[in-house]
Amino acid sequence: MRVSALLLVTLRDDPAEAEIPSHRLLLRAGYIRRVASGIYAYLPLMWRVLRKVSAIVREEMDATGALETLLPQLQPAELWQRSGRWAGYTAGEGIMFHLQDRQERELGLGPTHEEVITALAADLLRSYRQLPVSLYQIQSKFRDEIRPRFGLMRGREFIMKDAYSFHASAEDLAREFGVMEKAYGRIFRRCGLQALAVEADSGAIGGSASKEFMVTAAAGEDLILRSADGSYAANQERAESVAQPALALEAERCTLLETPAQGTIEALCDAHGFHPSQIIKVILLVARFEQGRAQPVLVSLRGDQQLNEVKLSNALQQDHAQDWGSLLSLQALEATQLADASYLPLGFIGPDLGDAVLRGSPQLESSFLRLADHTALALDCFVCGANRADQHRVGAQWGQHGLAAPMALDVRCALEGDGLIDEPTQTLCSSRGIEVGHIFQLGRKYSEALDARFTNEQGRDEALWMGCYGIGVSRLAQAAVEQHHDEAGIVWPVPIAPFEVVVVIASTKEPVQVELAERLYSELKASGVDVLLDDRNERAGVKFKDAELIGIPWRLVVGRGAAEGVVELVERAGNARRDGAPAELMAALKERLQQQRLGL
Template sequence: MRWSQTFIPTMKEDPADAEIPSHKLMLRAGLIRQLMAGAYTYLPLGYRALRKAENIVRQEMDNAGAVELFMPALQPIELFERTGRINSFGNVLIKFEVTRRGNKVPMALGPTHEEVVTDLIARHISSYRQLPLTVYQIQTKFRNEERPRFGVLRTSEFLMKDAYSFSTSVEQLDDAYRKMYDAYVRIFARCGLEAIPVEAESGPIGGDASHEFMIPASAGEDSILRCRDCGYGANVERAETGRKRAKAAPPAADAKGIAEIATPGAGSIDAVCKALKCKPHKMIKTLIYKADDKTVAVLIRGDHDANENKIRRALGAKTVELADEATILAVTGAPTGFAGPVGIKCDIIADHDIPLLQAAITGANKVDAHFVNVCLGRDYQLPVTAEGDYETFDLRNAAADDPCPRSAGKLELVHGIEVGHVFKLGTKYTVALDATFLDEKEQRHPIIMGCYGIGVNRIIAGLAETKHDENGLIWPMSVAPYEVLVVPLNVTDPQVMEAAEKIYTQLKGQGVDVLMDDRDARPGFKLKDADLIGIPLRVVIGGKGLKDGVAEIKWRTAADPVLIKLDMTVNEVTQMVKTARQ
């Protein structure tokens, strides 16, 4: 392709409304243009990179045994009503009505395709002999993103690869999950991305297996914790800590006695700290939950956040939610904000940090009052295990510098961009939409599902966010819009153009994806654009080099070019491209 015959509107300056590097560079390099908030046009360079990423995804899905299909973006609202997701999606679901034969027909633009694919399988799969099956598509999704930002990282319209596995057993699901997980590792490696698989929270339905693939980036809106020593990684909602239970021991002999202090209007950690001139880590936060039908008090250190999924697992409950005001009043005798473990009228579970807090500050289970000098073993009790430890649990969100749960290392907090997610879904949708199979004994069971998504746009944005320098983008060969850029320095010089045309034509003949900058522009301007758009390999023809019978060959990341004889340029560049492809 010749630059003069395509559409690459580069920009010299950063756009004023672009916040992060990927957004700035994708606009400046002429990859995208915004139509409205949350909707972008992919220009030729951007679309070529997107399609190359899409092809890598497709190849690896096919290699993993998944079967491609293509489902409608238009979806009937009735499917969302049957699964209950019409409420959980809320305003994110783009809903509308169309008139057909005088009737209003409610529809939605597909934010994802669990309902559609499950309905399809329910109509055509009836026997265990037809399973397992994994299907996938690469299709545009629509979500009403209320705060679209960061260019194509958060939009209302985006390209996604979504795959769905259908199995008769947990063993079949595990096999499908592993194939998809391994395919994702290969996809992101081939795309040149550092995508870290981290454990993610999957909720009470669908088992405990769920992994997100995160690109470490300062602009990432997700937080992950990872250990560099052993490679453990998880998002904040899922991350475990390596903290241990403490040995049960009586309070110190010189411990001060418990005392009640008036704290009028101080119903929050910050307010109590201000009133009592103390620090949050000296306080015990007592949260009242309803776990299924049981009321439980959860003790967390004042400067930490409770993790409801960990609480649910510790209690063996299907659901947990914060108790209502009436329940809190019933078990504490006080409104929200004044609960404490001393004399509380419900069961207690505590985080691992709690036994380490002696002379703690807690709510007094009385309005406008708190206790100081509260001691475990004297003022309130926790169960003790057979090993002599307090029975405590990991109940809070992990934080930086917590011990790793897998090794002797420590966790570090990293911001990340989610680019993929694999998830054992279970039977949530197959039960709701009556997707069942008959086993060998002619007994009917719900099909077991897994779902697996990749944000194809995010592959491109993630590369732009993490692969650039002060001059512009740095594309990996696998998804670069073009592999080689041929730059004749003076297009009005017949000798320059003769040499450039010959190299350009022969590289194309060798199957190299090549762009030639045939614009009549200053050499410095063209070379700056070359760095900005980030094509991996550049061939410069003209000036003194042409007189000496050589071309300048330069990798985008190299400090200096190398000189190669003109008659050897095509062979050398072709071999360099083939090596880089591998």
């Protein structure tokens, strides 16, 4: 390909809309253009990258025995109603784009394909003899993200590889999960990414075991906690840990303390010399369930800990979905939701806040669901709000003075410095990550809902065991930029670079240079190298800057030395350069490329 014919439009200034390096660089280097919020056009260079990533994904998926398919993006609401996800995905904070056709039939634009694939499986799979089977596809997905951001990182339309497997037993599903985990490791390694497999929350997809693959990068949206020896790594949403011990509170008996305007843990500690771990803070939320119940929730936490809403949501879903339908949302209780907000002394609330504050608020249930984190319940003696403005209690104890001990759960965020559960002497450290893949053992959630059954060896009918496995292809490509760039621009890993080599003609006015460059370009092309020829009538500096910005791994410069048969070879990563005879450099280049294509 000749640069003169590439429609290469690079920008000298950073577009104002881009915050993180990868987003800025992809815009500046002419890889993507924003069409609407969270919706991007993949320009020719980007499409080459995406096709290379897809090719690697295909090879590895095919190697596991998975079959490629292409499922519809327009999906009938009926399928989603059968799995029970239609309401959650379309109402309120739901993320599914949905519409009506001319017959007023409801349709959704696929954010994922569990329903469609399970319905197909119910149709196609009859006998254990057909199992196991896995299907995958690579296509655009649609999610009406609450907040699209960072370019391709969180788009509303994005390219995803999703795979679904069907098994006759939980054991075989677990086996496939292991196969996929290994395949994912190879995919990310081959793409030149440093990725880490971590234990994860299963979220809206559901299911039991799940692992996320994180590309470590400062701009990552997730926090990962891991032990130094690598034996444990988990997303903070999921991570469990042993909290650092609380400082013992010395108090003979429970007394009232005047705390004027000290409504925060910090103010309380500053004014009275407490340690945050000696205080119990109370968080009020409202959990909304499918059947319309708006349940006030009161959570007690140790003052130095943070509420983990994912863990709390999961606990609520698990304990109450049976009675009240699935949990739709969990939000802070706003004073404005109460009939009389003056009863709510925010900042001075204790675990025994009376249900009376809810009185006269017909849209809410009349009593709190009271929960506490283990670390809060483990305190023998603590400071907490007195349920009256500007007053706290010191030396309070569970079970005394009406402080009934609520149900204890793990609803706190694991923190850097906490102990490892299995070996508390080891501490956890944290880093940020971009989630590029997620694999789930779904179990029978969808097969039961959609009645996807098969006949087992004993001749009995049973629901299929399912797994699902996703890779954010477009996100992965941007994550690669996030991990591989410098001041001058992108530094693509060879296996996913849009082109492997750019031959730069320093001056197109010099016939000797043009001739030699054309010869080298043809030779590289003939030997199967993805090569660009920068034949533009531009100054050499412009071509060098552009080559660096768009991140081509190798640059072969045909310039001043051309007449004497000398060219220059520069590697983008590290900027090492050497002069030499074309034949010698070409041989070295081809050899090195062979290795780099394999990710070596």
